[in-house]
Amino acid sequence: MMEKTDLKKFGSYKEEDVVFLLKDLSSLNLEGDTEERERRIQGGQHYSETLPKEYNPPEKYLQVFWETLDEYKEKVAFCTAVVAEQIYRKKGNNTVLVSLARAGTPIGILIKRYLEQKYSMSFPHYSISIIRDRGIDENALLYILKTHPEGNIQFIDGWTGKGAISIELTKSLAEFKDSHGFELDDALAVVADPGHCTNLYGTREDFLIPSACLNSTVSGLISRTVLNDAYIGESDFHGAKFYEELTEYDVSEKYLEEITSEFHHIDTEKLEQAISDVIKEEEVSFKGMKEVLEMKESFGIETVNYVKPGVGETTRVLLRRVPWKILMKDPSSPYVRHIVLLAKERNVEIISYPQMSYTCCGLIKKVGAK
Numbered sequence: 001m002m003e004k005t006d007l008k009k010f011g012s013y014k015e016e017d018v019v020f021l022l023k024d025l026s027s028l029n030l031e032g033d034t035e036e037r038e039r040r041i042q043g044g045q046h047y048s049e050t051l052p053k054e055y056n057p058p059e060k061y062l063q064v065f066w067e068t069l070d071e072y073k074e075k076v077a078f079c080t081a082v083v084a085e086q087i088y089r090k091k092g093n094n095t096v097l098v099s100l101a102r103a104g105t106p107i108g109i110l111i112k113r114y115l116e117q118k119y120s121m122s123f124p125h126y127s128i129s130i131i132r133d134r135g136i137d138e139n140a141l142l143y144i145l146k147t148h149p150e151g152n153i154q155f156i157d158g159w160t161g162k163g164a165i166s167i168e169l170t171k172s173l174a175e176f177k178d179s180h181g182f183e184l185d186d187a188l189a190v191v192a193d194p195g196h197c198t199n200l201y202g203t204r205e206d207f208l209i210p211s212a213c214l215n216s217t218v219s220g221l222i223s224r225t226v227l228n229d230a231y232i233g234e235s236d237f238h239g240a241k242f243y244e245e246l247t248e249y250d251v252s253e254k255y256l257e258e259i260t261s262e263f264h265h266i267d268t269e270k271l272e273q274a275i276s277d278v279i280k281e282e283e284v285s286f287k288g289m290k291e292v293l294e295m296k297e298s299f300g301i302e303t304v305n306y307v308k309p310g311v312g313e314t315t316r317v318l319l320r321r322v323p324w325k326i327l328m329k330d331p332s333s334p335y336v337r338h339i340v341l342l343a344k345e346r347n348v349e350i351i352s353y354p355q356m357s358y359t360c361c362g363l364i365k366k367v368g369a370k
Contacts, residue, residue: 011220011242012250017109020222021128021140022101025231025239030223038322039367048131049228051241052320054216056249061213061345064338065251069210069258071334076110076209077262079191079202082274084111086200087154087189088119096144096151097125100165100188101240102219103158103312106211106256107191111156113260124148129225129238132164136172137238138179145182156189158209161313162292162304163197194310194358195288201278206359208335211255212312215319216243220252291356295327299363306364309356311335317362318342324365327353335359 010020030051032040041047057065087095095115099108105127112125124147128140144153157165170186177183188198194206211218223241226232232239292307301307306324308317317323318339326343328336328350339360343350353361 010240011222012247012252013105013109013220014253016122017112017256018099018105018125018127018220020101020105020220020240021126021137021143021237022222022225023232023236023239024242025223025226026241026244028231028241030226030228030241034320035322035367038365042367046131046134046227048134048224048226051223051226052215054223054243054246056217056246057214061338061341064341065210065213065218068208068213068338069255072208072210073259074262074265075207076191077114077259078266078271078274080107080110080259081114081263081266081271082202082278083189083191083200084114084118085271085275086278087111088115090200091152091154093121094148094150094152095123096148096153097123097156098144098153099125099127099156100130100169101127101225102216102222103211104156105219105222106252107158107209108156109256110259111189113256114263117260117263124151129227129240130165130168130172131225131227131238132168134227135168135175138176139235140237141176141182141184142180143237153184154189155186158211159190159192159310159312160188160195160197160201160288161308161310162289163195163286166197192310192312196282196285197288199278199281199284202274204281206310206335206357208311208338208359212315213338214251217246217249218251218255221246221250288358291358292361295353295356295361295363299325301363302366306366307361308364309358309361311339311359314339314360314362315342317364318346318348321362322365322367323348324363326350327356327361327363329354329356329359333359 031053130136173186187200189200191202193201221243226239
């Protein structure tokens with residue numbers, strides 16, 4: 001197990017904002033052609049063994065990101081405050097923030113910054129890996145528990161889709177308790193929970209969190225996490241790459257600053273009302289998963305893994321998978337402007353699908369073997 005002194009700065013975020021518990025795989029060539037990678041995944045290779053290619057988005061697409069950020073930074077800040085207050089009231093002064101890399105990382109930093117501004121306390125914040133069907137990084141968890149023996153861990157992600165990561169977290173923590181004897185809270189804190197997968201959230205509205213628009217250039221230049229036995233040993237943390245060559249395109253800090261600057265303008269009365277509404281809201285129902293199963297049947301899709309509901313997940317499908325169709329509740333919604341743009345670029349059909357609670361949903365194409 002690594003000691004604290006062994007940890008080196010990783011990624012472009014400030015060291016005081018987050019500590020990544022990830023093995024540096026930057027020297028390796030893990031990226032593959034999108035269609036070839038999709039073919040391998042659908043042929044049985046786990047998605048965590050390779051990486052999608054990272055790039056600086058075209059100017060037109062970046063413009064959508066900046067417009068979206070300007071339009072929704074106040075909403076993201078408010079929803080961040082709603083969930084941050086719940087975390088603090090639940091976990092107290094010994095809170096240890098643990099975001100799930102990588103979509104959870106900027107949200108974890110925003111929660112940390114909000115709590116620092118509001119309560120004048122600096123809470124430890126780590127970012128660790130969790131991988132669907134393979135679980136959470138137990139070495140990273142053991143490191144955190146050793147470093148903060150009195151800490152109350154709170155897991156953080158950006159948003160929920162159909163709830164696969166929420167389910168994976170619960171399953172992983174049950175196995176972790178059996179293996180190591182530590183019982184950890186499996187409630188996942190998110191800014192948006194359109195899938196009704198957690199009771200710790202800022203809103204259940206499926207709106208666009210702008211960081212979903214970009215890949216590493218809004219995530220501290222960090223790749224998705226990797227779990228490949230060829231590079232990750234039993235005592236290692238899960239791995240990731242630092243794309244230092246994309247530094248000139250990095251907007252990670254600017255993104256954080258834009259939203260952090262809105263914390264000062266949050267109406268206390270509205271905030272307390274929103275927190276009260278969350279607490280009174282229905283319990284976890286995973287109703288989004290029920291809708292996903294209906295979509296799977298309606299479109300003759302082989303597995304729910306090819307159905308990616310919600311604005312954030314649809315964005316990911318268009319950026320790094322092979323999309324088949326995009327379902328939209330309302331194609332004129334401002335939340336889907338960037339998705340319409342990407343779909344046109346990739347020549348992907350958009351279908352009106354008003355009967356879902358999500359804003360949109362991405363369907364992955366079945367790629368035939370060569």
